[in-house]
Amino acid sequence: NAGVTQTPKFRILKIGQSMTLQCAQDMNHNYMYWYRQDPGMGLKLIYYSVGAGITDKGEVPNGYNVSRSTTEDFPLRLELAAPSQTSVYFCASSYANEQFFGPGTRLTVL
Amino acid sequence: KNEVEQSPQNLTAQEGEFITINCSYSVGISALHWLQQHPGGGIVSLFMLSSGKKKHGRLIATINIQEKHSSLHITASHPRDSAVYICAPRNPYNTDKLIFGTGTRLQVFP
Numbered sequence: 609n610a611g612v613t614q615t616p617k618f619r620i621l622k623i624g625q626s627m628t629l630q631c632a633q634d635m636n637h638n639y640m641y642w643y644r645q646d647p648g649m650g651l652k653l654i655y656y657s658v659g660a661g662i663t664d665k666g667e668v669p670n671g672y673n674v675s676r677s678t679t680e681d682f683p684l685r686l687e688l689a690a691p692s693q694t695s696v697y698f699c700a701s702s703y704a705n706e707q708f709f710g711p712g713t714r715l716t717v718l
Numbered sequence: 719k720n721e722v723e724q725s726p727q728n729l730t731a732q733e734g735e736f737i738t739i740n741c742s743y744s745v746g747i748s749a750l751h752w753l754q755q756h757p758g759g760g761i762v763s764l765f766m767l768s769s770g771k772k773k774h775g776r777l778i779a780t781i782n783i784q785e786k787h788s789s790l791h792i793t794a795s796h797p798r799d800s801a802v803y804i805c806a807p808r809n810p811y812n813t814d815k816l817i818f819g820t821g822t823r824l825q826v827f828p
Contacts, residue, residue: 639814643818648820649820650722650804650817650818650819650820650821651804651806651816651818652818653815653816656814656815658814666815696759698761700761705749705766706763706766707751707753707763707816708763709753709760709761709762709763711759711760712759712760712761714759
């Protein structure tokens with residue numbers, strides 16, 4: 609199993625650009641999450657999903673959108689990038705109370 | 719006041735020392751996770767516990783739900799244990815979600 613995969617690993621965006629961060633898992637987990645990690649801060653939940661077709665907002669959803677059309681994929685969309693969205697983004701899935709994290713995407717908005 | 723407090727924030731140790739990292743939280747919870755974030759950024763789940771103690775190799779985690787406190791111990795520390803250790807209680811209002819501490823940065827020197 610590849611586990612949780614994320615692409616890209618790094619990205620630099622200009623203010624106002626849009627992009628999609630990809631996340632996929634091959635473990636057939638229903639629960640998936642998007643977090644952001646800012647320097648010196650704990651992980652913050654952006655959006656999560658409890659299964660295909662079901663998504664819900666976390667603590668910091670503004671400026672982001674998600675979709676969950678399949679169990680495997682959970683992409684995160686940034687529509688109008690802002691410098692405040694500079695962060696490291698982690699996707700995770702969970703099963704039986706264990707969390708599995710992707711390697712992260714480091715995003716810089718200039 | 720943060721809902722999750724970890725201490726110390728930074729910790730240095732000599733190889734072989736016994737390490738203790740503490741986590742206190744302000745809300746009643748049913749379970750708590752300990753995560754390890756490697757220097758390269760990857761995050762792995764170490765433990766999920768809801769009572770008592772769990773042991774995995776040189777790592778021991780304990781929790782006292784009533785006192786709202788958990789500890790992570792590392793016996794015979796090694797330089798490869800150098801990482802950030804994150805405490806993450808389950809959100810009592812929505813157990814699908816975790817609340818993350820800011821982490822304890824551990825450096826173990828040979």
